[in-house]
Amino acid sequence: MIDQPARARDFGQSRPHAGENPPFLLTTSSPGRSQRRLAVCVLVVLVGALVVTAPFARIPLENTEALLPAYAAAVFVNEVITASLLLALFSVQRSRAVFALSIGYLFSGVMVIPWALTFPGVFESLGLPDAGLQSTAAIATLRRLGFPIFVLAYALLEDSGSSARVSHGSARSVILAGVAGVVAIACGSTWLIVTSDDALPGFMKDTRNVAAPWQYVPATAVCLYLVGLCVLWIRPRSVLNLWLMVVLCTLLIEIVILSYLSAGLRLSLGWWAGRLYGLLSASLVLLVLLSEKTTLYARLVRSVSAERRAREARLTAMEALSASIAHEVNQPLASMVTNADAGLRWLGRQSPNVDEARAALKRIVDDGHRAAKVIEGITTMFKKGAQERxxxxxxxxxxxxxxxxxxxxxxxxxxxxxxxxxxxxxxxxxxxxxxxxxxxxxxxxxxxxxxxxxxxxxxxxxxxxxxxxxxxxxxxxxxxxxxxxxxxxxxxxxxxxxxxxxxxxxxxxxxxxxxxxxxxxxxxxxxxxxxxxxxxxxxxxxxxxxxxxxx
Amino acid sequence: MVMSDDSLIAVVDDDESAREAVAGLVRSLGFLAAEFGSAADFLASDQRSRTACLIADVRMPGVTGPELYSHLMASGTPIPTVLITAYAREAARDRALKSGIRCYLAKPLDPDELLACIRSAIGDGKGRIE
Missing domain, CATH: 3.30.565.10 (Histidine kinase-like ATPase, C-terminal domain)
Structure with a gap:
């Protein structure tokens, strides 16, 4: 390496060939028919729920603020766990696409905290400073538009060849930098938003009702979701891609309920229904990751035990082979010793019998040839099918x-x-x-x-x-x-x-x-x-x- | 030591080179030796009555060495027998010696041990030794 640095090549680092990913990873294995069917079922149920909820969407549900922290905590936990599982996948696969997606989940999860903290009326009892009227909506905007952009980044980076791999050894520092960056951006933007409420666009008329500028947010989000869906659709279908499409559909339904059916009315029935969709979308990839891991683990156990059985069978065959080789070689060796003993006896007599001694030596020669033939046979067998030079x-x-x-x-x-x-x-x-x-x-x-x-x-x-x-x-x-x-x-x-x-x-x-x-x-x-x-x-x-x- | 003119040592082994080697050693020890490729050959041979001692391989296709010995015992014509084998096992050895086998020797044979075994065998040979 020191003499020839130019020739040194790190195979873990360079030369990643597209399509040579290890199979069975969530990002590389293609979904089976049952997976596709399940995804379609989930979508059908979601749309059905949307239709059922629609007539009642604007019924206000008073005093439900108390449920908000529970909702926020659930979303936060789900999204952060999803992010860490995806980061674990990244550390094995080193795909930038997976990294982008995990950062998206982390960002979305972390931003839930300031969103819930600034929600009007939620944390008043905790004595937190009252945030401005526009803070919550501005944070929600960042979160809502940020996540689909990361999904889009995932879809675009995926499969784009050698540049999409992060070099070996640096995975940990990349992950640390990513996490630190997300936390810094979340804190920074929250601080900016909370301290400069007057400069923010007037998304809200009052604590419950949205104003005219808000309409651009759901519209942009819908566009991003649709673009994401299109890009994921034309990509090679993996398990992760399939379920990300379901996630985007869920988010699409969520935004439709939140912003159009319930007209953005906070704490209405439609608004809460949308929140449930949000929670579902936050959990979907997590559930898929966990179930896939269990499936893969079972498959791994099966293949390991199959391999062990094969190895044991091979071992038995080798034992039998070696026993027969030992026998084949031992026979002539034992005869050689016995013949040599006989020869020595003939020569050791008072009047040595040279003819008999010669006969014994002749038998030794024959035995030697026989042993050599056995060895040669083994060697030939060993080289069988591979003799061509x-x-x-x-x-x-x-x-x-x-x-x-x-x-x-x-x-x-x-x-x-x-x-x-x-x-x-x-x-x-x-x-x-x-x-x-x-x-x-x-x-x-x-x-x-x-x-x-x-x-x-x-x-x-x-x-x-x-x-x-x-x-x-x-x-x-x-x-x-x-x-x-x-x-x-x-x-x-x-x-x-x-x-x-x-x-x-x-x-x-x-x-x-x-x-x-x-x-x-x-x-x-x-x-x-x-x-x-x-x-x-x-x-x-x-x-x-x-x-x-x-x- | 001299044996009576017509008595001999029979060597029964299916492996030709092993059989020749053992018979050669027996001859070099001063005995007459006759070779047989199987227990059946030996039993059918007219030299059977002249046999003072039987040296038989334990593992042979068809009738094995121990089976040959049992057969001779059962038919009322016992011959002092030395079993030889390439796979000496303690348990098999004990079983063989208990059943009346003279010696149970591992290949390659130790000439002095073989000589002692043959001597002890033909010592029982009812006056065939002079």
Missing amino acids: VSVNMNRLIEETLRRCRDEARLGRISVQAELDADLPPVMGSPVQLQQVISNLVANAIDAMTAVAGRKRVICIRSARRNSDAILVSVEDSGTGLDPKYRDRIFEPFFTTRSDGMGMGLMFCQSVIEAHGGRLWVTDNEPHGAIFHFTLPSADDPPSTAGATVR
Whole structure:
């Protein structure tokens, strides 16, 4: 990294390919038929409620101010929790779109507080200073117009390619800055509004009835909702998009009831009905997030247990295979020992029987050949389907493997770097096997770092020329490192320090690398972790040398 | 040590190279050895009556070593038997020795141990030893 900064590439940071998001996230999985049906049902119920409420919308409900703090608290809690769940999604997915949406929810939730505090007659009993007549309406305007703008930002940023990803490692500071910004804007605007009541547009005639300038607010809001709906409609349909459309519809119905059916009359039946819609819209995405999380968790549990079953089956097969290999090899070995004993006896006699000794030696030779044949058979079986040797560009193989591992690494909050020698010569080998070696080593490195806390989790893969006739690839992690007492055993079959591991990974890697005429070894990384290195003879190597190492 | 002219040690093992090796070792220890690829071959052979000691593999397709021994016991023609195996297990060993098996040896065979076993077996061989 120090010698070749220009070639260093952070795979967690750059190269985000659109459409390569991990599946099953709320923002990437598409809604099923039942989800769509549910969304339509919710809308139908809402419109039905709107129709039922309409004739009674202007009936005033006196002395209901007392309910307002409860309403405000419910909206605040729902929207802030939604915002934090979306921020958690953002920290995994790092999509700016999701960030914009979470900030929108946070803004909407935070602005409920000054709205309720300034509402005429609500907090008088608490001895709060009486806010001006226009304050509440002005705050409501900010909140009402602010939220759809954030939704619009979400819809527009979504899927807009590489620029929409926030770089690795900075998620926490981005979140902190966003939260701080929202709180600052909420406080600042509230202060401005409360202290300069005279300069505000005259939205209200009195504490209950709106004035002429107010009509622009719902009109603008309706426009924003409609634009948001259109943009969401033409975007690829995800679960989140679907329910955001329902949310915008709910808000649309809310504004229709609040501002048109009840003519903006505060604390009327229509006004309160609109508030209920507002509460519903504040809860919808939260409910969807929670139910999706539960569904995904169940799916995860199922897939993990399926994988565990598959692994156990594989383990049983491996045990059977290894037992039969052990038997096949042990038989000729035992015979060789017995024949050698017989030979020694013949030669140890007072008059050595050379003919019998020779016969015993001949049997040893046969047994040796037999053992070699067994081993050869295993090797052939091992290479089955992957015997084809072609010219392989290791850099491309590494990049491809890293792209596959990227999502797993991101979920483990691991940054993956590659420093690849652009002048790397090709090697002759099986691309399938060599790719398995790299992905085994990377998977090993990821596993070694899952328990790491308090320091950076970094995987670095390097490729370089080694001498004139070989290449060197190293996979370096900042994980827990190697226990010295296991160091000599890690390449043994069935050796593993993991409770769930099969222990075939490193043995497989070593076999493949040695079958390609290379070498695999491990050293300590400073100050933490391990480095696995392997060499491979390069393809432009003279064939005689390659022939000596590649069988 | 000299055996009577016509008595021999029978080696029964389905694995040819293992059988040859054991028979070779038996011969180098100074005995006559006859090889059989299965229990059935041995039972059908006319050399059965000359057999002073039987060395049989535990695991064989068809009739196993212990089964061969039981068969000989049941038919009233017991032959002192040494069982050999590549999978020596304590429990199987105890069971075999209890049933009257002379020795239960793990492959690869220790020549001195095998010699001791054969000697002890043909010592019971009703005067076949001179």
